[in-house]
Amino acid sequence: xxxxxxxxxxxxxxxxxxxxxxxxxxxxxxxxxxxxxxxxxxxxxxxxxxxxxxxxxxxxxxxxxxxxxxxxxxxxxxxxxxxxxxxxxxxxxxxxxxxxxxxxxxxxxxxxxxxxxxxxxxxxxxxxxxxxxxxxxxxxxxxxxxxxxxxxxxxxxxxxxxxxxxxxxxxxxxxxxxxxxxxxxxxxxxxxxxxxxxxxxxxxxxxxxxxxxxxxxxxxxxxxxxxxxxxxxxxxxxxxxxxxxxxxxxxxxxxxxxxxxxxxxxxxxxxxxxxxxxxxxxxxxxxxxxxxxxxxxxxxxxxxxxxxxxxxxxxxxxxxxxxxxxxxxxxxxxxxxxxxxxxxxxxxxxxxxxxxxxxxxxxxxxxxxxxxxxxxxxxxxxxxxxxxxxxxxxxxxxxx
Amino acid sequence: xxxxxxxxxxxxxxxxxxxxxxxxxxxxxxxxxxxxxxxxxxxxxxxxxxxxxxxxxxxxxxxxxxxxxxxxxxxxxxxxxxxxxxxxxxxxxxxxxxxxxxxxxxxxxxxxxxxxxxxxxxxxxxxxxxxxxxxxxxxxxxxxxxxxxxxxxxxxxxxxxxxxxxxxxxxxxxxxxxxxxxxxxxxxxxxxxxxxxxxxxxxxxxxxxxxxxxxxxxxxxxxxxxxxxxxxxxxxxxxxxxxxxxxxxxxxxxxxxxxxxxxxxxxxxxxxxxxxxxxxxxxxxxxxxxxxxxxxxxxxxxxxxxxxxxxxxxxxxxxxxxxxxxxxxxxxxxxxxxxxxxxxxxxxxxxxxxxxxxxxxxxxxxxxxxxxxxxxxxxxxxxxxxxxxxxxxxxxxxxx
Numbered sequence: 001x002x003x004x005x006x007x008x009x010x011x012x013x014x015x016x017x018x019x020x021x022x023x024x025x026x027x028x029x030x031x032x033x034x035x036x037x038x039x040x041x042x043x044x045x046x047x048x049x050x051x052x053x054x055x056x057x058x059x060x061x062x063x064x065x066x067x068x069x070x071x072x073x074x075x076x077x078x079x080x081x082x083x084x085x086x087x088x089x090x091x092x093x094x095x096x097x098x099x100x101x102x103x104x105x106x107x108x109x110x111x112x113x114x115x116x117x118x119x120x121x122x123x124x125x126x127x128x129x130x131x132x133x134x135x136x137x138x139x140x141x142x143x144x145x146x147x148x149x150x151x152x153x154x155x156x157x158x159x160x161x162x163x164x165x166x167x168x169x170x171x172x173x174x175x176x177x178x179x180x181x182x183x184x185x186x187x188x189x190x191x192x193x194x195x196x197x198x199x200x201x202x203x204x205x206x207x208x209x210x211x212x213x214x215x216x217x218x219x220x221x222x223x224x225x226x227x228x229x230x231x232x233x234x235x236x237x238x239x240x241x242x243x244x245x246x247x248x249x250x251x252x253x254x255x256x257x258x259x260x261x262x263x264x265x266x267x268x269x270x271x272x273x274x275x276x277x278x279x280x281x282x283x284x285x286x287x288x289x290x291x292x293x294x295x296x297x298x299x300x301x302x303x304x305x306x307x308x309x310x311x312x313x314x315x316x317x318x319x320x321x322x323x324x325x326x327x328x329x330x331x332x333x334x335x336x337x338x339x340x341x342x343x344x345x346x347x348x349x350x351x352x353x354x355x356x357x358x359x360x361x362x363x364x365x366x367x368x369x370x371x372x373x374x375x376x377x378x379x380x381x382x383x384x385x386x387x388x389x390x391x392x393x394x395x396x397x398x399x400x
Numbered sequence: 401x402x403x404x405x406x407x408x409x410x411x412x413x414x415x416x417x418x419x420x421x422x423x424x425x426x427x428x429x430x431x432x433x434x435x436x437x438x439x440x441x442x443x444x445x446x447x448x449x450x451x452x453x454x455x456x457x458x459x460x461x462x463x464x465x466x467x468x469x470x471x472x473x474x475x476x477x478x479x480x481x482x483x484x485x486x487x488x489x490x491x492x493x494x495x496x497x498x499x500x501x502x503x504x505x506x507x508x509x510x511x512x513x514x515x516x517x518x519x520x521x522x523x524x525x526x527x528x529x530x531x532x533x534x535x536x537x538x539x540x541x542x543x544x545x546x547x548x549x550x551x552x553x554x555x556x557x558x559x560x561x562x563x564x565x566x567x568x569x570x571x572x573x574x575x576x577x578x579x580x581x582x583x584x585x586x587x588x589x590x591x592x593x594x595x596x597x598x599x600x601x602x603x604x605x606x607x608x609x610x611x612x613x614x615x616x617x618x619x620x621x622x623x624x625x626x627x628x629x630x631x632x633x634x635x636x637x638x639x640x641x642x643x644x645x646x647x648x649x650x651x652x653x654x655x656x657x658x659x660x661x662x663x664x665x666x667x668x669x670x671x672x673x674x675x676x677x678x679x680x681x682x683x684x685x686x687x688x689x690x691x692x693x694x695x696x697x698x699x700x701x702x703x704x705x706x707x708x709x710x711x712x713x714x715x716x717x718x719x720x721x722x723x724x725x726x727x728x729x730x731x732x733x734x735x736x737x738x739x740x741x742x743x744x745x746x747x748x749x750x751x752x753x754x755x756x757x758x759x760x761x762x763x764x765x766x767x768x769x770x771x772x773x774x775x776x777x778x779x780x781x782x783x784x785x786x787x788x789x790x791x792x793x794x795x796x797x798x799x800x
Contacts, residue, residue: 039637039702047699048637095568103568111570164566168495168503170511237439237448299447302439302773304705304759359704361761373702 003396009341010392016349017385021066021073023354023371024059024378029081033109035088036081038377042369043353049108053093055377056106057124060085062382064131070386079135086132090144093125100151101162105374117165119152123182126152130189146197149186153204156183172238173229177250180211184253209257209266212250216273222296223247223278237302242294244282245313251275252320259327271324271333279317279336287363288343290314307362311376314344315384322391356381403796409741410792416749417785421466421473423754423771424459424778429481433509435488436481438777442769443753449508453493455777457524460485462782464531470786479535486532490544493525500551501562505774517565519552523582526552530589546597549586553604556583572638573629577650580611584653609657609666612650616673622696623647623678637702642694644682645713651675652720659727671724671733679717679736687763688743690714707762711776714744715784722791756781 027044028036030051038055039048063082066073092110093102102121103112129145132138155163156179187205191198214231217224225241226234233239251274258267282290289309293301300306321337324330347364348356350371358376359368370376427444428436430451438455439448463482466473492510493502502521503512529545532538555563556579587605591598614631617624625641626634633639651674658667682690689709693701700706721737724730747764748756750771758776759768770776 041699048702050636095566103570107570112568113570113572115566115568166495166515166564168512168515170503170507170513172513236450299441300768300770302448302768302770304708304768307767308704362767367707367762368700368702368704370700370702 006392006396010389010396012345013385013388013392016345017382017389018072019351019354020356020378020381020385024382025077025081028059028372028378029084030108033088034084035110036085036378038372039374040355040370040372042350042357042371044371047370050113051088051106051108051110052374052377053089053102053104053106053121054124054375055372055379056085056089056093057121057126057128058377058379060089060128061124061131062378064128064135066382066386068131068135070389082132082135086128086141089125089128093121099162100148101164115164117163119155119163119179120182122148122152123186126186127189134192145190149190149201152186153183157207172234174226174234174238175211175214175229175231177212177215177223177225177243177246180208181246181250181253184208184212184257188253188256205257209254212254213266213269215247215250216269218296220273221277222281223250223274224296237295237299240296240299241301242278242281242296243292243313244278244290244294245292245310245316247274247278247282248290248313248320249316251278252316252323255320255323255327267327271328275317275320275324275333276336279321282313283339284309284362289347289360289362289364290317305359308367309347309360309362309364311348311356311358312380314340314348315380318344318384319387322388326391326395406792406796410789410796412745413785413788413792416745417782417789418472419751419754420756420778420781420785424782425477425481428459428772428778429484430508433488434484435510436485436778438772439774440755440770440772442750442757442771444771447770450513451488451506451508451510452774452777453489453502453504453506453521454524454775455772455779456485456489456493457521457526457528458777458779460489460528461524461531462778464528464535466782466786468531468535470789482532482535486528486541489525489528493521499562500548501564515564517563519555519563519579520582522548522552523586526586527589534592545590549590549601552586553583557607572634574626574634574638575611575614575629575631577612577615577623577625577643577646580608581646581650581653584608584612584657588653588656605657609654612654613666613669615647615650616669618696620673621677622681623650623674624696637695637699640695640697640699641701642678642682642696643692643713644678644690644694645692645710645716647674647678647682648690648713648720649716651678652716652723655720655723655727667727671728675717675720675724675733676736679721682713683739684709684762689747689760689764690717705759708767709747709760709762709764711748711756711758712780714740714748715780718744718784719787722788726791726795 023044027040030037035051035056036059037046041047060082063078067078092106095101095103095112095115102125104114104116104121106112126145126148129141133141187201191201214227215223217233225243226238228234251270254270254274258270284291290313292308292310293303293306295301317340321333325333347360355371357366361367423444427440430437435451435456436459437446441447460482463478467478492506495501495503495512495515502525504514504516504521506512526545526548529541533541587601591601614627615623617633625643626638628634651670654670654674655667658670684691690713692708692710693703693706695701717740721733725733747760755771757766761767
């Protein structure tokens with residue numbers, strides 16, 4: 001391992017994180033209603049004022065996490081913005097007073113515009129509230145987080161009727177990987193340094209892990225996004241659907257769990273099945289970058305963006321391979337990190353305005369020059385950079 | 401006007417229509433359950449067996465329309481396939497016995513998998529049933545069409561509650577152009593050579609025309625996909641959204657209406673505002689082809705496929721400019737037809753296997769090589785080719 005290379009990466013990553021946070025701090029705060037504008041053009045100009053609940057929750061999470069873990073971000077303006085975002089969510093995210101169901105998108109002043117029949121708005125609500133509790137010490141945020149978490153668990157494992165999906169005779173009961181991944185992520189969030197929560201959610205955590213691992217199919221040769229509820233392959237496009245970035249993200253979620261629970265078998269599955277294998281099949285040998293979607297049998301996916309290179313799978317790959325290298329010290333894992341790092345820093349970053357472009361064509365050309373939109377906010381890029389910075393710090397500290 | 405050029409186009413179009421229909425006749429029929437496979441790979445192989453209701457209805461329409469209007473398609477195998485498709489829809493499309501609401505997608509054997517909270521499955525059901533009545537003479541199909549049509553009108557103009565969209569305080573009441581366009585298309589379908597229907601749906605037709613024309617905004621300089629219910633511009637990305645192919649399609653719907661109702665003012669709007677202007681702003685000067693989406697103020701659209709060149713806007717442009725030329729005899733309109741024709745026949749067609757590619761990158765490279773999928777079936781290509789063939793025949797007949 002080359003110390004100098006690590007220091008260079010460390011420096012570039014810190015600089016990139018600072019530039020990214022500067023972008024959001026400067027352009028995204030709604031001083032009038034609280035919360036954040038997330039539809040920002042390349043230069044940070046607001047091109048749309050509506051507020052996506054996923055992205056409100058994620059930005060609160062990011063601000064609090066950086067505030068409480070990296071000293072240079074422990075600044076009142078950051079905490080205060082997070083609090084106004086959290087309060088905006090508490091006031092407006094729920095679509096009615098007698099339900100925990102949250103909207104997908106709100107008007108600038110907080111009126112519900114659309115609702116998704118899924119649990120994800122609510123999941124990012126939990127992440128926001130738990131971090132806000134940790135950053136402020138205010139108990140009410142923790143209570144918000146736990147109340148919402150318990151409802152999500154009930155919807156997922158007992159009774160989804162409140163989500164509003166009609167029961168249809170041809171609907172295939174599906175274990176979609178996003179759901180247990182999200183639950184595992186929330187369990188890991190809630191149980192950090194908290195014995196009570198660790199006990200409370202321990203069974204949910206191990207259930208989620210087992211649900212995720214069911215997605216390893218084809219005798220270990222592929223991760224499939226959708227499997228049957230008993231862990232078998234589903235027919236058709238749905239069953240053959242692959243999302244390499246998602247598999248890799250699941251990989252580092254599982255690796256965290258394996259390390260904490262000292263489970264070397266799971267650690268191996270996390271690295272081999274969820275990182276190395278999906279990276280191998282998901283990386284575009286011709287133009288570089290990870291494909292967004294693939295079909296395990298090589299059919300053309302029906303998603304129009306299948307061959308686009310999106311920012312977030314690359315952030316997940318950076319975290320995953322650096323974390324895996326930290327745990328295993330296998331130089332091949334660091335080479336994969338380097339491969340992704342070079343692609344990212346030559347294609348996605350924007351030194352002129354900060355934050356990353358989100359959507360490149362297969363050839364690596366910027367296809368949408370927005371920095372934020374309905375699904376891209378202040379989350380994947382800073383989470384990746386902050387986690388990589390911490391891991392690099394640990395590696396560098398060892399060697400001094 | 402160059403007779404020889406017209407004859408050449410006529411020949412290429414007939415050949416292309418034959419090749420297209422041969423593709424669907426050969427690969428898409430489900431001999432076991434009736435109806436059609438529409439998820440077909442480049443060579444026609446079925447890669448997914450589920451049945452999208454839009455595409456079932458559209459294929460029945462196409463088969464019947466060709467059967468009854470072009471002698472070379474007046475073949476029993478075509479009518480019989482259409483009948484099995486229509487009967488499949490009658491048996492399976494509705495999600496319950498006490499409602500006209502139809503599914504969006506069915507299992508191969510007809511069980512509802514998903515429902516959209518819109519009226520479009522039902523609209524293509526009407527098109528299928530009306531054509532099936534015209535092709536077979538069987539009254540029950542006409543009754544199916546009218547019963548469904550009246551329910552659609554009730555949902556759109558009186559009470560949408562059965563569609564299942566929750567009423568939310570921040571939801572913006574919107575006149576989305578697709579809805580009146582679809583209704584105008586259905587009125588024109590139902591009233592063909594039918595006095596009773598012409599009287600019955602006359603008011604709906606003129607209402608639809610007036611709703612469509614409201615989408616001309618910015619002092620005539622732009623067609624916007626979504627306007628307020630009183631015909632004003634809406635804020636944000638939704639209000640700025642443009643879909644050039646959709647505007648051009650609306651153009652030929654309006655031109656048909658204007659010709660039938662001898663309305664020269666509407667005819668002018670149809671050609672100038674809905675065809676010429678959207679074509680000007682929607683055509684990619686660098687790589688050719690029509691953009692899928694644009695933002696009227698030049699912001700980057702948030703739809704990932706905004707810069708892709710899709711097959712269907714180009715089919716609409718071929719119909720629109722040839723029809724407009726037929727009505728106005730303005731050589732500039734024929735030049736636009738030629739421009740689109742050349743792009744289409746060099747980029748979308750596939751002489752090896754038939755049918756067109758559906759999705760090209762901005763640069764014109766095939767991005768998805770499927771011939772059919774969740775939104776592409778046996779409809780836009782044959783409708784375009786058949787309509788162009790008829791118009792060219794009329795032009796050529798004049799000159800003999």
